Amino acid sequence: MTKQEFVNAIAEESGLSKADTEKAITATTEAIKNALAKGESVQLIGFGTFSVSERAARTGRNPQTGKEIQIAAKKVAKFKPGKALDEKVN
Template structure:
């Protein structure tokens, strides 16, 4: 499902117009992004949790040259499914 299909699904489920559904999705994405940038986590009970995790620096291998390279430490966004979502997907 891409973004357009998701907007259409939100509109169908909620009874909102496609324009309002697109605005709601954009607001959700913006709010989650802002919270993660500030170091907060976003927990939606039954759905899942968005959080920031730190990856430490490590040594990797360049597949074309087979030489060791240093991979910098960085922060990554992670999502952990909640119990209801995990059960629904089973």
């Protein structure tokens, strides 16, 4: 599903205009991104939790040359589905 298809689906379900729906979706994603950038988690009951995890530095291997390379530590975004979402999918 593309963002535009997502906007259309939510606009139809909520009765909002497509423009208002797109603004709401953009504001929601920006709020989630800003919270994650601060290291906070975002918990949406019934849907899931967005959080930040740290990956340690490690040694990897270049698949083309076989040469060992160092992979730097970094932070990654994680999503853990909530119980209601898990049940809906299964």
